[in-house]
Each structure stands twice: as C-alpha cells, then as structure tokens.
Amino acid sequence: MAHMKYKKIDKTGDELSILGYGCMRYPHKNGRINFEETEKQIRIAIDNGVNYFDTAYIYPQSEEVLGKILSEGYREKVKIATKTHISKIKSMERLKKVFQRQLKRLQTDYIDYYLLHDITLEDWGKFKEIGILTFIEKEKKKNRIKNFGFSFHGNINNFKKILDDYDDWDMTLIQYNYIDENYQVGEEGLEYASSKNVGIMIMEPLRGGMLINKLSKESKKLIKNFPIKRSPAEWALKWLWNDERIDVVISGMSSQEDIMENIAIASEVEPNSLNEDEFELINKLRNNFKNNVAVDCTGCGYCLPCPYGVDIPLSFSYYNDKIIFKRGVYYSVFYLLKTTENKSYASVCAKCGVCESKCPQNIPIMKELDNVNSNLETWYYKLLYKIFKFVQRVR
Ligand code: SF4
Ligand code: SF4
Structure with missing residues (x-):
C-alpha cells in the first residue's frame, strides 16, 4: 500500500497530507451528485491517508454531502476547510447565519480552516466593514474556527496588499500549476506567502483537468518518448511537489482511479528532485499548451448560471x-x-x-x-x- 506523505504547517501546527481532496467536482449520475460513489471515493481517500478536505458554501450540496459522509466516524480523522463568499454576506447577522448553516451542513462543531472565498481587494474591504476580524477572533476563542485564511484568483499586487493588511492569516489558497507560473499570483505570490510563513494550499493543480485532457498530440508524444515513464497528471503534480514552499495540493478527484493514482504519486514524491531534463520537458509542455489552447477555461462553472442558458x-x-x-x-x-x-x-x-x-x-x-x-x-x-x-x- 502506498504511504501518504505529510507536511507540518508551521503556522497552524497541523500535519496535513500533501494531497488534499477538492470537493467541487464530486462524481455525478443523471445530473445529480452520485452519493454512493462519492462516499466510496472519500472513504478510499481517507483510508489511504488523505486528511485535508476543501469545500465551500457555494459549491452546490458539497458541504452537506461531505458532512454526511464524515459523520460516520470519519470527522476526527480529517481537517475540513470551507469558505464563505461575499455574495452571500451582507451583514454580521448574515455572516453568523451562514456560518451556523455551514456547521449544520457539515455536521460538525468546528471548522479547521475557514476561508474568505475568492476575494478581491474590494471584497476584503467589505468583509472588514462587516466585522469579519472580530467574528473570527470570537469564533477562534470558542474553538469553532481553528484557522483563518482566504482563497484568491486576482493579481499579485492585490494579493500582497491583502496578506500585508492582516498579521494573523493562517493560510492562503492560490491557483498554481506549471502553466500558471506567471499567471494570477504565480511564483511571486507563492514566494511572498512563503515569506509570511502562512500555510500554502494549491488549487487547480491540473487546471481543471486541462493538463490531462487538453494536451496536444505533440505534448503526448513528448511525454511518451521521455526516458522516465509518467502520466500527464504525474508530471503536473510532481512539478508542484518538487517545490517545498507548497504545503497541500488540492485535487478535485472524481473517480477511484484518479484518487489512487494521485495517492500513489503523493506517496513517492520528494521536493527538489526534478532534474534539468525533466524541467526542460515541462517547459516544452507549457509552451505547447500555450500555443494550442484557445480559451484558458478551467471548467469551474463560477460563471453559471447564464440567464439566457448558455453552457x-x-x-x-x-x-x-x-x-x-x-x-x-x-x-x-x-x-x-x-x-x-x-x-x-x-x-x-x-x-x-x-x-x-x-x-x-x-x-x-x-x-x-x-x-x-x-x-x-x-x-x-x-x-x-x-x-x-x-x-x-x-x-
Ligand atoms: S469561463 Fe466560466 S467555467 Fe470557465 S474558467 Fe471562467 S468562470 Fe470558470
Ligand atoms: S448571456 Fe452571454 S454575457 Fe450574459 S451571462 Fe450568458 S453568456 Fe454571459
């Protein structure tokens, strides 16, 4: 059996599996979440050492499903990260209500990592006006929120401003993969967050599956002909885990095969282990991808629903x-x-x-x-x- 690797997060003291489970893309059947299959997959992940689960208030049914699955003896084995979104929070009263609802949905008395979801600099200002910092302080004292952070898709300057504006961030969640080294906060943001000693979680490690499904023939050939045989997912994940500044890579896995493959990769990676030839291959894959892809859409679905029905x-x-x-x-x-x-x-x-x-x-x-x-x-x-x-x- 593969043995999961763990990383101690200095700021929070938690030992987290370097592979986290993203709860945005549960398996579906006939247009609905397939609960039985999701339950199987989450249990397989936990039984194989995954202990970090990332969900959000606005992911449809994600918190409820996770809560139900964890309620049967699994809650204490994992850390739950969930998020609150400014579009749902207009006042302190609302913030409290949403938080209560999240505890209920997740069938838990506490949240391990509570995040402001995909904030802009403007959203951060609004959250502060509502009184988020007092709320977090109080909830931390009551032990209902253990750690506080934010997820971010904006630019590096605003990322730095938000990080600098509050001394007690515990962690941040940013988009990063070998295509996005210089996109959104990119490598500069990773370095900045690392200098602040906050936990660094990574989302979109496979760019919504694009680094597997949207590789050109040429890229597939490069991978096939490389002396070391690895799958496209393995190349993308290894590139991330090669970087010791990264704490947890969150993957939105939706099949048992994905989970087992990612666990196997996470069990044998070592930071700083890629050599020059391997980096060269990644450079070629990056260039090919950028030259071929027409629209950088990760399929996250945040833009939906369209009032006119466009998919x-x-x-x-x-x-x-x-x-x-x-x-x-x-x-x-x-x-x-x-x-x-x-x-x-x-x-x-x-x-x-x-x-x-x-x-x-x-x-x-x-x-x-x-x-x-x-x-x-x-x-x-x-x-x-x-x-x-x-x-x-x-x-
Ligand atoms: S276009 Fe829609 S699905 Fe694609 S990345 Fe943007 S929000 Fe996500
Ligand atoms: S109608 Fe066009 S612009 Fe409006 S939400 Fe739909 S896709 Fe976007």
Missing part, C-alpha cells in the same frame, strides 16, 4: 478540443448535439455581461463565445448535425 464551460471545452485536436467536424457536430435541444449554444449569448465578472480566469467570455459561434456553429456544421440527427431517427 459557457461546455462551449469553451468543445472549442478547445476542436483547435487542439484539429478535428473540426467531429467536435462541432458533437457540440451541437450537446447544446441544441436545450438551446445552450454560444450564439444564444445576449451579451448581458453577468458572467464575466465572476470568472476567476478573467476570460473575456462574450468575445470568446463569438469565436465559438463562428467556429462551431457555422451553417455547414448545422447542416451536418441535422443530417446526423435524421440518420439517427431513421435507423
């Missing part, structure tokens, strides 16, 4: 597939098959702009949907789609 992440996923894998007909027709019935294709976008401010990757969604429209919704793809549907009907 934004799906649109970008098919658009990327078409560009990366150079199979225009195949991906365009499948895109139309997925979106025509409920009219969720890109051309439905009414340019209301609601989605753009919610995107942590700052994607110019409206402009990119225009590109999806002109690339995947052309008259000949629509004609092919109709022919395909007709053949399906008469068969």
